[in-house]
Each structure stands twice: as C-alpha cells, then as structure tokens.
Amino acid sequence: MARSLLLRPRMRLTPLVAWLLLIVLTPLASFAQETEPPDGARIAAAQVSGFDITRLSPGLQEDINKLVATPLNRQLLRDLAARIEGEQPRYIAAVRTAQEPDGSARVTFVVARIREQGRDTDINSKYTVSHVELRGVQERDLSPELQKDLHALADKPFDSDAADQIATRLRSEFPAYQVERRMSRGGQPGRVTLIYILRMPEWARWLRFEPIDANALFHSDQGWGAVLPLAISSRDVLISPRVAWDNADDLIEEYSGFALRVESRRLGSERVGVFFEWATYDQDWRDATLAALPFNPQVPGLYRNRMSVTPLLKFAFTPQISVAGGVDVTELDPLIELDDAPLPSLMANVAIGSVRYKQQWGESSRPAHEAGATFTVRAATTALESDFTYERYLGEGDYRFRRGKHSLLLSARAGRISGTAPLFERFSLGDTRTLRGWDKYDISPVGGDRMFHTSGEYSIHDLSLFLDAGSVWDAGTEKKIRFSTGVSFSPGPLFFTVGFPINTDEFRAVFAMGFRFGIGSTSVRKN
Numbered sequence: 001m002a003r004s005l006l007l008r009p010r011m012r013l014t015p016l017v018a019w020l021l022l023i024v025l026t027p028l029a030s031f032a033q034e035t036e037p038p039d040g041a042r043i044a045a046a047q048v049s050g051f052d053i054t055r056l057s058p059g060l061q062e063d064i065n066k067l068v069a070t071p072l073n074r075q076l077l078r079d080l081a082a083r084i085e086g087e088q089p090r091y092i093a094a095v096r097t098a099q100e101p102d103g104s105a106r107v108t109f110v111v112a113r114i115r116e117q118g119r120d121t122d123i124n125s126k127y128t129v130s131h132v133e134l135r136g137v138q139e140r141d142l143s144p145e146l147q148k149d150l151h152a153l154a155d156k157p158f159d160s161d162a163a164d165q166i167a168t169r170l171r172s173e174f175p176a177y178q179v180e181r182r183m184s185r186g187g188q189p190g191r192v193t194l195i196y197i198l199r200m201p202e203w204a205r206w207l208r209f210e211p212i213d214a215n216a217l218f219h220s221d222q223g224w225g226a227v228l229p230l231a232i233s234s235r236d237v238l239i240s241p242r243v244a245w246d247n248a249d250d251l252i253e254e255y256s257g258f259a260l261r262v263e264s265r266r267l268g269s270e271r272v273g274v275f276f277e278w279a280t281y282d283q284d285w286r287d288a289t290l291a292a293l294p295f296n297p298q299v300p301g302l303y304r305n306r307m308s309v310t311p312l313l314k315f316a317f318t319p320q321i322s323v324a325g326g327v328d329v330t331e332l333d334p335l336i337e338l339d340d341a342p343l344p345s346l347m348a349n350v351a352i353g354s355v356r357y358k359q360q361w362g363e364s365s366r367p368a369h370e371a372g373a374t375f376t377v378r379a380a381t382t383a384l385e386s387d388f389t390y391e392r393y394l395g396e397g398d399y400r401f402r403r404g405k406h407s408l409l410l411s412a413r414a415g416r417i418s419g420t421a422p423l424f425e426r427f428s429l430g431d432t433r434t435l436r437g438w439d440k441y442d443i444s445p446v447g448g449d450r451m452f453h454t455s456g457e458y459s460i461h462d463l464s465l466f467l468d469a470g471s472v473w474d475a476g477t478e479k480k481i482r483f484s485t486g487v488s489f490s491p492g493p494l495f496f497t498v499g500f501p502i503n504t505d506e507f508r509a510v511f512a513m514g515f516r517f518g519i520g521s522t523s524v525r526k527n
Contacts, residue, residue, distance in 0.1 A: 037097055037105035041072045044104035048084075051111035054183060055160055056087055064109070072097065072105045081109060101462055101491055127158050129194050130186035136177065136198030143173060153194060158183075163194060170196060176204035176319070203360050203370075206316040207265035207273045209238050215249070217432055217514035221439035222248050236266040244281060249431045252289060252423050252440070252447045255306070257281035265314070275312040275324070280305065283335075288445035298474070299446050300388070300422050303332040303346075312352065324354045327384065332422060348422050349384035350392075353377045362402075373397040378425070390419030409457040417449035427451035429472045429482075432512045436468055437484030437499030439510065448472040450479070457488075464488040468499075493517040 046067040047053075053061055060083055067077075074095070081093040088111070096108045131154050139147060146169055153162060163181060170179045177198040184193045202208070216226040229242035240261045248254035259279035267274055282305050293299060312326035328350045334343040354376040362368030375395045380386040394415040401408045415427050426447030430440035434453050453470030465487055473479045486499035493515040500509055 037072055037099040037103070039072050039074060041099070041103060041105040043067050043070055043072055043107055044100055044102075046107040046109075048109045048111060051084075051088075051091065052160070052164070052181070054181065056084065060084065060087060067107060072107075077107060077109075084109060084111060127183075127190060127192045128186075129154050129156060129158050130188070130191040131193060133193060133195045134198075135195065136200070137174060142170075146170070146173060150196075158192065158194070167196065170198065174198055176200060203358065204319055205265065206270040206319050207314055207322055208356075208358070209233075209263055209265060210261075210275055210312075212240060212242065212261070213250070213516065214242075215514060215516040217247075217249055217516070218512065219249070219432055220511040221441070222431070225249055225254070236264060238263045246284070248286070249433075252426060252428050252445070253306075254284040254286065255281035256284075271316045273314040273316075275310070275314060275326070277310045278308070279310075280307040285335075286441055286445065288441035292445040296446050296474075298420065299426070300346075300420060302335040302423070304335045305333040306424060307331045310352075320357055320359050322356050324352070324356070326352050328352055328378065329384075330422075330424075346387040346422075347385060348380055348388045348425070349386040350378040350380045351384065368402055370400040371398070380419070380421070388420055388422060390417055390421040390425070392417045392421060392425050405461050407459045409459070410455070411457075412452075412454045414452040415450070421449070423447065427472050429453055429470045432495075432497065432514070432516075434468065435470050435482055435484050435499075435501075436466065436486055436488075436497055436512065437501045437508075437510050438482055443482065444472050448474050450475060459490075462489055462491045464490065466499075 046064055048056075048064065053064070056064075060080070063083075064080060067080075074097075077095045077097075081095050084093040085091060091111050091113050094110045094112075096110055098106045098108075100106055132150055134142075134150065139150075142150070146166075149169075150166055153159070153166065167179050167181050171177070177200050180197040180199070182195040182197060184195060186192050212227075212229050212231075214227055214229050216224075216228065218224050223246070225247040226245045227242060227247050228245070229240045232239045238261070240263075242259050242261070243257075244259070245256050246254055247256070257280050259277060259281075261275075261277045263273065263275045265273035283303060285302055290302075293302070308328055308330040310326065310328045312324050314322060314324040316322040330348040330350075332346045332348060334346065336343060354374060357373045358371070360370045373396065376393075378392040380388045380390050382389065392415070394413070396411075396413040398409065398411045400410075417425065417427070423446065426449060428440045428444065428447045429435045429451065430438035430443045434455070435443070451470070451472045453468070455466060455468045457464050457466040459465075466485065468484045469481060471479050471481045481503075483502040484499050485502060486497060488495055488497040490496075495513065495516065497512045498509055499512070500507070
C-alpha cells in the first residue's frame with residue numbers, strides 16, 4: 001500500500017510573492033527560448049516555408065531532410081539556400097534559425113517569389129503527368145467542373161501552378177479535410193503520377209474514440225502510479241489492452257489491474273459506433289481513507305476487487321454533437337470477511353447516457369479556438385439487479401484560445417450524486433489535474449457526492465501559470481471552496497508542475513511530474 005509523502009518547505013514566502021515571482025520569471029523563460037542557437041547545436045527540425053518542397057529536385061529535398069539530428073552549420077544552410085535559388089530562379093531563399101526550449105535548433109528556409117516573366121518555375125516541369133490519383137474521398141463527391149479539370153492535368157507536362165490551383169479548389173470543396181499533393185514515378189521514363197491525398201483530421205470525425213488517459217505520474221503527496229495502454233488501431237477501429245499500476249490519480253481508491261477495450265466508430269455509417277470494455281482491478285486503500293470511514297457511515301464499505309463490463313452504442317447527429325447509451329455491469333468483492341469466509345459480492349449495475357459536443361475554429365493543425373463539453377448520467381436501479389441505487393450526474397467543459405505562442409485554457413466541471421454510490425463513483429479533487437497544490441486525502445479522504453471545479457491556465461510556449469478553484473463535499477455538510485496556483489512546464493507529453501494552496505494557514509508546495517497523452521480524448525487540454 002502506497003504511503004503519502006508531504007513536501008513542506010519551511011519558507012517565509014506568501015502566495016502573493018510566489019505569484020509575483022512566477023510573473024517575472026515567465027517572460028525571462030520566453031526570452032531565453034527566442035535566442036539564436038549556436039553553431040553545433042543539434043537540429044531538431046528543418047522545413048521550407050512559403051514554397052512547396054516537392055517542387056525541388058529529389059536530391060535537394062533529401063539534403064534538407066537530412067539536416068535533422070545533425071550539428072548546426074550555417075555555411076551549409078547558406079549553400080542549401082543558394083541551391084534552392086539555383087533550381088528556382090524566380091524565387092529567393094533566406095535561412096532562419098530558432099532555439100527550442102531544450103537547446104536544439106529549428107531551421108526554416110523562407111522562400112519568396114520574384115515577379116519576373118519568361119522563366120521556368122519548376123524543375124519538375126520537364127516530366128509528363130501520366131495520370132492523376134485521388135485518395136481519401138470518392139471522385140463522385142467532387143463537383144463536375146473540378147472532376148473535369150482534375151483529369152485535364154493528365155497527358156500534359158507538369159504545371160505546378162495548375163496543380164496548386166486544383167489543391168486549393170479541393171480544400172474549398174472539402175474544408176474539413178487536409179489536402180496533400182504528391183508525385184511518384186510513372187510507368188515509363190519521363191512520366192510521373194500526380195497524387196492528391198485528402199485526410200479528415202481527428203477533430204472533424206463524426207465520432208471520436210472514448211478517451212484513454214495514458215500516463216505515468218508522480219505526485220509528492222500520493223506517490224507513483226501509471227496507466228499504460230497498447231493501442232492497436234486503424235482510422236475506424238481501436239483495440240487497446242492496458243495495464244494500471246498503483247494508480248490513484250482519478251479515484252479515491254488506488255488500483256492495479258488489466259483492461260481490454262474494443263471500439264469501432266464506423267458501423268455501416270460514420271454516424272454510428274460501438275464500444276466494449278472489460279476491466280478488473282485490485283484495490284489498495286490509503287490510511288486516510290481507512291481512518292475516515294468510521295466517521296462516514298453513509299459511505300458503503302471497502303472492496304478488494306472491482307470487475308466491470310461496459311457495452312455502449314454511439315450515434316452522431318452532426319460532427320459536433322453525439323450521444324451514447326449503454327450499461328456498466330460492475331461486481332465488487334468486499335474487503336471484509338466474516339468468519340474467515342468472504343462475503344457475497346455486490347453488484348453496481350448502471351444505465352449510462354451521455355451527450356458530447358466538440359468544435360474548433362481556425363486552422364485545423366493549430367486552431368485559434370477549441371471547445372468541448374460532455375454531460376453524463378449513470379443510474380443504478382434494482383431493475384438492473386443492482387445492490388446499489390443511485391444517480392450520478394457529471395458535466396465537463398473546456399475552452400482554449402490560441403494566438404501565436406500564447407494560449408489560454410478555461411475549464412469547468414460539476415457533479416452530483418443522489419442515493420448511495422460505491423466509492424469508485426464518488427467525486428474527488430486534489431490530484432495532478434484538479435486543485436494542483438492540494439492532496440485529495442486531506443480534502444476528503446472518502447470523496448463526496450457534490451463537486452465543482454474551475455481552472456484558468458495561461459501558457460507561453462510550454463510554460464504555464466494556473467489558478468484552480470473547487471470544492472468537494474457531501475449533501476448536508478459545509479462546502480469549503482479551496483484555491484491553488486502554480487506553474488507548469490509541459491514539453492510534449494512530459495509535464496512538471498509545482499502547485500501552492502492559497503487559502504490555508506500553512507504555506508506548502510506540491511510537486512507533480514510524469515508524462516500524459518490522450519487517445520481519442522474530447523478534451524482540449526494538453527496536460
């Protein structure tokens with residue numbers, strides 16, 4: 001059984017002073033990220049901006065791509081820029097370098113067109129297009145005019161401007177799709193195949209896979225834990241076995257075990273999907289929970305194993321709004337034994353209904369606005385042969401705004417339980433995502449049947465400042481709203497967070513770290 005580890009630095013530092021320090025340090029960290037990388041720095045990425053790289057010769061494309069993971073050499077970059085200008089006489093090329101937060105370099109060749117007449121603009125114009133392929137959508141879905149112009153590119157010398165115009169018209173007719181243009185060798189020398197690939201991004205799918213919060217986490221009060229899935233998926237089917245080890249981040253219980261999920265989000269139509277999950281977990285219980293149970297007789301007893309089967313049917317009204325319904329059959333093996341014999345297992349069988357909304361505005365790769373919301377009802381009744389009778393309501397919403405290197409994330413969640421629900425259904429706050437700076441076992445070691453939580457987080461690059469507020473309590477008891485603030489650094493799936501509780505008599509810091517990445521998540525959160 002894991003034990004709590006409190007990190008309580010004895011410092012004469014108020015939360016207000018901590019906030020001021022964070023505000024001062026954030027621009028300094030941003031300024032450090034803007035510095036020029038020195039020669040010899042490892043190149044993390046190399047790209048061409050303002051120009052289609054496929055219009056360069058294969059050898060030059062390869063030399064640009066080979067820059068990744070090599071030491072930065074500015075003379076070599078200038079030579080490559082000169083080669084771009086040599087192949088494309090109507091364009092000029094400049095080199096831009098930027099230092100990433102980890103000290104590596106990002107290289108960009110900025111290419112701009114010179115307005116001149118009578119020069120060859122594309123080295124690939126010496127090839128003849130044998131035929132044109134369209135992937136990702138059916139040709140019959142194109143307008144008749146676009147179909148005609150698409151086929152008109154065949155059996156003619158490659159015309160980059162005409163090919164770009166077709167790509168632009170495809171984006172206009174399929175605004176939710178990402179359009180990519182490629183060329184491959186034809187069946188004869190001097191001939192090529194022109195390929196247009198249309199991909200529907202994840203955010204534009206009618207249905208999304210149910211979220212899996214894959215993680216390996218450390219919390220200075222709660223210790224280590226992990227949920228590690230193995231995702232085997234295509235665009236429409238996901239098979240995901242996963243292992244949980246000492247995970248106490250999302251529930252009052254600490255659990256370890258196995259689960260298997262199978263999901264299809266296209267059952268004859270993109271509007272219809274199915275979901276099935278089987279899971280079995282063994283529980284450990286923290287000392288704080290064991291000590292609090294005798295003072296909370298309304299909370300059902302402990303269990304040593306929880307096994308569940310969950311089938312769901314999903315339907316999308318639009319790409320933004322979908323619903324799901326099904327059941328969750330859960331068997332709980334009591335922890336307490338009577339005369340050295342285990343007590344009969346208890347069933348917590350619920351009917352599930354949920355509605356989900358998702359939307360984004362702006363460029364699909366980095367939208368300016370993202371919004372997501374879910375509302376879920378879980379109802380246990382004797383009609384489902386449940387030993388518990390309760391209704392659990394949970395609403396969640398997130399909104400993210402981006403502008404350049406800045407972003408603002410606002411989130412809120414609220415829940416309510418009526419009746420007597422088992423411990424895995426009760427709400428808790430004070431983990432790596434909620435009330436960061438508090439410990440859930442100090443707030444409510446057996447959870448509560450009422451909960452709300454809000455959070456605001458401002459980020460510049462990968463550095464964030466946050467303010468959390470929330471409360472968890474039982475009906476008929478006092479509701480105490482708690483606040484916390486802190487700073488988080490999140491490069492990629494990694495995160496490092498230091499949180500400070502605000503309205504408490506003793507200043508303390510809580511540290512959390514690990515990695516987290518979501519599969520099929522509807523949330524707009526990063527970490």
